[in-house]
Amino acid sequence: MRPKTYAAYLPHRTPSTSVIPSNMPAHRALVISDILFAISEALRSDGPDRKQMRQGRVALAQVARVCRAFAEPATSALWSHIDNIGPLLALFSCSRKLCCPPRQPGLASNDGSDCTGARLMPEDWDDEYVAHAAQPLPRFLWVISGEITDEEWSRFQHLLAYIRRCYDDDRSASGICVHPTALTQFHRRNEGRPLLPNVVEFCWKQWSLNDTSLLTLLPPSLRVLDLNFSSFLWYNNTFTNPDVRAKQAQTLHRLLQDICSRGDNLESIVLRGHVEPRLLDPLNNLPNLRRLDMSRCPGLSASNRILSQTFTQLRRLRRLRHLSIDVQGVYAEVMHMGYLGDFPQLQSLYLEADMLGAIQTLTAMNLPHVQVLTISLGGRTEFTVDQLSAELSALRLPERLPHLSFLTVRGVLVQNEEEDSVVHVLRPLFGLRELESLEMTMHCVQGPLLGLADEDVCIIAQSWLRLADFLVDTTPLSYQSYMGSQIPRPSVTALVHFARHCPQLQNLTLPTFKGGVLPVLPTITPHGLRTLSITQTLDVMVDAEENLARQLHTVFPKLLPVASPEACLKWHNIMERLDEIRQGS
Numbered sequence: 001m002r003p004k005t006y007a008a009y010l011p012h013r014t015p016s017t018s019v020i021p022s023n024m025p026a027h028r029a030l031v032i033s034d035i036l037f038a039i040s041e042a043l044r045s046d047g048p049d050r051k052q053m054r055q056g057r058v059a060l061a062q063v064a065r066v067c068r069a070f071a072e073p074a075t076s077a078l079w080s081h082i083d084n085i086g087p088l089l090a091l092f093s094c095s096r097k098l099c100c101p102p103r104q105p106g107l108a109s110n111d112g113s114d115c116t117g118a119r120l121m122p123e124d125w126d127d128e129y130v131a132h133a134a135q136p137l138p139r140f141l142w143v144i145s146g147e148i149t150d151e152e153w154s155r156f157q158h159l160l161a162y163i164r165r166c167y168d169d170d171r172s173a174s175g176i177c178v179h180p181t182a183l184t185q186f187h188r189r190n191e192g193r194p195l196l197p198n199v200v201e202f203c204w205k206q207w208s209l210n211d212t213s214l215l216t217l218l219p220p221s222l223r224v225l226d227l228n229f230s231s232f233l234w235y236n237n238t239f240t241n242p243d244v245r246a247k248q249a250q251t252l253h254r255l256l257q258d259i260c261s262r263g264d265n266l267e268s269i270v271l272r273g274h275v276e277p278r279l280l281d282p283l284n285n286l287p288n289l290r291r292l293d294m295s296r297c298p299g300l301s302a303s304n305r306i307l308s309q310t311f312t313q314l315r316r317l318r319r320l321r322h323l324s325i326d327v328q329g330v331y332a333e334v335m336h337m338g339y340l341g342d343f344p345q346l347q348s349l350y351l352e353a354d355m356l357g358a359i360q361t362l363t364a365m366n367l368p369h370v371q372v373l374t375i376s377l378g379g380r381t382e383f384t385v386d387q388l389s390a391e392l393s394a395l396r397l398p399e400r401l402p403h404l405s406f407l408t409v410r411g412v413l414v415q416n417e418e419e420d421s422v423v424h425v426l427r428p429l430f431g432l433r434e435l436e437s438l439e440m441t442m443h444c445v446q447g448p449l450l451g452l453a454d455e456d457v458c459i460i461a462q463s464w465l466r467l468a469d470f471l472v473d474t475t476p477l478s479y480q481s482y483m484g485s486q487i488p489r490p491s492v493t494a495l496v497h498f499a500r501h502c503p504q505l506q507n508l509t510l511p512t513f514k515g516g517v518l519p520v521l522p523t524i525t526p527h528g529l530r531t532l533s534i535t536q537t538l539d540v541m542v543d544a545e546e547n548l549a550r551q552l553h554t555v556f557p558k559l560l561p562v563a564s565p566e567a568c569l570k571w572h573n574i575m576e577r578l579d580e581i582r583q584g585s
Contacts, residue, residue: 036070040077079162085196086142086178091156094146095182144182153189165201167226177205180213187216194219203270204228209251218262225259225266229273249276256282264288268322272296277309284316291322295352295376300326311340311365324350327357328378340364348372354381355391362395370401377411382445385420388412389428398431405466407432408439414474419448419487422472423456430463436504437469444476449536452511453488454497461501470498471509473535489514492551499527499555507531513571529556534571545570549577557582 040063045056057078064074089095148156186195195217196202203226204214214227229252252275260266260282268291269283275297283289292314294300300310307327314323323346340361349370351358358375383391397404407429425442429435442450452472461467491514498505505527512534532552552559552574559582561575 033073036073037076040070040073043074044077044081075159076162079159081165081167082163084166084178085160085163086140088156088159089142089144089178089182091159092144092148092152094144094148096143096145098141098143140177142178142182144179144185148189157190160196161198163196163199166196166199167201167203177207178213180207180211183213183216197221200224202226209248212251212255212258214255215258215262218259220262220265222263223265224268224270225263226270227259227272229271229275248274249279253279253282260285267291269293270296274299277306277313280310280313283313287319289317289319292317292320293324293350295324295326295350297326298328308340315341315343318345320345322346322348322350322372324352326352327361328353342366343370344368346370350374350376352376352378354378355383359391359394362397362400367401369403371403372406373397373401373404374408375410377409382413382415384415384417385424385450388414388425388442392425393428395428397429398433401432403434404432405434406437407435408437410439410441412440412442413445413477414442414450415445416448416450420450421456421488422450422452422474423459425450426460430459432464434466435464436466438464438467439469439471441471441473441475444474449476449487449511450474451487452490452494454491454493456488457490457494458497458501461497465501466504467498467502468504469507470502470505471507471535472511473509474511475536492548495532495552495555499525499529503527505529509533509535511536526557527555528558530558530560531562532556532559533562545574546577549574549581552578553581 040060043056043059043063045053060074060078064071064078086097090097183195197219198221199217199219200221201224202217202222204217205228206214256279263286265288266286267288269286269289270293273296275294283292300307310325314320323343343365346367347369349367349372351361351374353361353375354377358377397407426438426440429438444450452474460470464470489512490510494510495508498508506529508529508531510532559578561579
């Protein structure tokens, strides 16, 4: 059930004399609430472009002030997704938005000022809060310095009921925080009820060890929770005081216990910071937990004991389907980690690792039903083509993950000594007969680029008949990596191989195309490929752009133009011409 209309709190414009007559279909459509809600949702932008997002919110605020019929749909869309509840505190006359000049933990500013230039007194800060602050203090801090009127509280509660997603992630970087004492005051005013009654996704950053204000916000409707523990910077700065670490572990354990006792409907949890294995024990009380992300929890692979205890806790989560974990830094002391256990329920696995950590972890786990594997390689380890092929062979993915359908390997650094082929790297993966999606990103540090000839593409297409998405990126890290290199490059003939052998292919990304005389295409059934793009910032050496655009349209009539790197001017022209041909046909 949607909250009651907010029109009483919005300024109402005098209706214009040139209104749509009530007997016209347009008028009848504008009084159907479902249509108005759909229009309002379309105005809201949740993409990565912050400027576009702000423009969408400004538009929704303007729509909400048009008339009473538009007020509720526009207000609902405006406040359904926010970074944090800080802006709502502006409803209170007793609230203050304080500037926080210091950016280091453990420091307070006694001579700072609020955003109106007023001096901040030492009593404005909670001494214990600042003393145990393990995150940098935010840029702005909202505090309550007086009594809240009943009218202000009513407006505040009304807008909180609209919030479905409150996610202050790294991308937003708003630097705004509500002081925990303010949230505690709201909790008392709300008689112990959750402050956000309808929120589904929530991201919370713990600013100090004593900060448990999250418990004042959790409603039964919560499905996704992102927890950023205050220990994150402590671990990165090798903060090793045993007394503080013991207090930290005890506090986090109690906090997770309280969260899990109230979050019966939680389906996804993201943990950020230093998490000891025993802290995962409360997660066993979540009957609906399907996804756990620990890829930003450093130190899990610091020793054989910690890693084994972590996976022992994870095996108890019988309903877990998707796991992300950091296993970087698995060195000699944990190379013989032994068997980490069976995980028959897992369907998706994300490893933040170096190559050795990925190999050791996959070797020690039994994953019979994993369909999605992502390996994000960290560090600066460089591989020759022979070494990289040997490492991928050591993974033995066709044997260990027979049902693997989606494979992503990012961050590979290749030190190529002589001209070689992409197929040399991919050959150990050809046994994955059920593979539908492959994304392989290899950055050439030095030496010539990896080639991809038409014959190589034919081998790839014949090996993976179920391909729907294929991306191979060999982007060089320096101009010298490809300067003067005459490596094999695919031509239109390579596209014909994909069209013949991979009928389900939808998205194709290749390094570039080869120039020269275009071949005469054989008779072939039109293919359903949707996107075709290149990755390298080179000018593709293609002659007869008009002819190529027409041939692409003939073989791939559903092909849509996509953006290209700025340096690929000819490819950009080809895509523009393809769009003109497609619209004219």
